[in-house]
Amino acid sequence: MRGELQRIVDAVAAHVGRPALIEDRRQRVVVYSEQTGLMDEVRRASILRRQTAPEVIAWLRGLGIADARLAVRTPASPELDLLPRLCVPVRHHDLLLGFVWFIDPDGTMTEVDLAATGLLRELSLALYRENLLGELAAQSETEAARTLLADSPGSRDQAVRALLEAGMIHADGPRTALVARLVAPEERQPDERARIALEQSLVAARRRAGTREALHLVRHDHGVLLLPAEPAAGRPTPEVAARHLDDDLQQVTRSLGSVERTVVGVGRTRPRLADVVESYVEALHAARVGARLPALGRVVAWSGLGVFRVLARLGEQHLTVADVHPGLARLVSTPGHRTLLTTLERYLDRAGNAHATAADLRLHRTTLYYRLQRIEELAGTDLKDGSERLCLHLALKLARLAERHSGEE
Template structure:
């Protein structure tokens, strides 16, 4: 099949008198002719990475290539370092299958009737066959990978067997889930954002090894399942998460719909059939990271502390007043942010006044004055261990719910 597509793209390039590149409908590079002459950075990057960046995809879609049924002339973009192009949409019975691209820096390419050569019709059939075979294989893997996250243990066991029999995984063993969460401005991620998400997952998976990981794209997040445990040369979950974060930043750069991204790391499980537990932890970690940007771009379940408990409460979170009425009063008083931050640092440091004063760069007398004011306003006793526990829990709940948003 690849040989047939190469023959067609070479013939198209010869007919047009300039290099040609074919993409599928998701703007992934399928094949390209020999390239000589003028090339912009977008074309070079597409050939090297075999995929157009989401930023460029969004720009072309705004031009209207997805709806086109005739060749489209796309203008230059200095911001993207993009030269003018001629884009020929490839359709089979009106189903969009891909695009043929020609760089046309000086607008001299004639409106050649490519249909007359028979090459576009031939290309549409070839892409249709490749698309059908590729979609079937991709859908099968995706469906099996999705069932690894099902509630039924029997279903998950069958999925692992199916993956092994199909040779899609190198073997079973300790499995860890990573979740890539897109943070948008209240709207569900659009198609371009979801394509960027999948691009980051696929790029990371290729680096790890396509048979050592599986990926799934869900509504607003992606899942990367690392399978087979740790062996010499295989990256740790933390290293994989760092790379996934880097790839997400690269893939979503310039997309106005995506404000930022967060990667969550679950704890390892004995095998893929149990990875659903790791997935739940990774998803909660990512969602806590969305609410608490101070935790960073990569958030691990093992490092969440009390937020592990609070994140499991989902929509049943208690009111802060139920945890500690005095802290609720402090939160209502907008003039008390310094007292709240002092209290949190003091409790984070297990009531160590010396360490608290040092970290806050306060004289010990000032610290003691603030703690006394907190006791008065919250009607509490900081020498009481139970009171300190309730205050600490209420502060962390306030962070998670957005009631308490310190500047630091």
């Protein structure tokens, strides 16, 4: 199929007398002719990464290319390092299948009538077949991935068999789940450009691992990558893959105002693909904790979460600070007590070591003791009681997870 498309794009380029590039309807690069002459950074990046940047897609869609039936001239955009172009939409019975792009830096290109040559019809049929096959395969893979992350053990085993029989994965074996989240400002959901950026990053990570070795899925508020955990030549470990995925996310979301920051959660490895749902749940919790607590970093492993492993699970049962320690809940809910809460948390983090806490907070020991005494009075607690200290420590971490205590002075 790609051989046929390559023949067509070469014929198109020869007919027009300049390089051509073909994208599918999602503006992913499908095929391109030999690239000669002036080239901008957008064309260069599209060829190297096989995809177009989300901000460029949004800008071009704003010019109406997705609704066009005839060729569209798009102006230059110095901010995007984009030269003027001529865009020819490719349709099959009014169904948008993709776009043919020509760079036209000086605006001298005449209107392109590919229909008269028969090339446009050939291209639409070839893209239709590729689109149909690709959509069917993608739909089957997506359904299998959803089954692996949600359904019963029997259904998950069946999904693995289906993936193996269809050749969508090379083999079964140990798998690790990564969950990528885009954290939007003020609790808003990431927009469509952010979702495109997320999928592009997942696809790039999957290529590094091997497209028949990994699976990916985009959900409403996060992306999932299921990676082989066994070492192989040229294939990154899950930990390295997580860092690479985060780097990709940082790069493609840097210009998106709808994304404040990114976080990648890493679950523990499971021996079979049918068991990877357990790793997924861990990675999902790790990403959610990381989204709430930026101090943990952009890559957060479930195995390194400590007490937050317990609190993340308990949070599903709607556990509140008051459930763990009512006195501390009063302190948390009262404005002006952030310094006392920070002092208490540092004190408990250091196992009640007053000398280490005072040094950490750069306080005189007398000031520290005064604050601790004040905490005991306000929270109705006794810091010499081990059980009370345990409850207070858990309640403080739960407050941080619920964003009711920042942990900062």
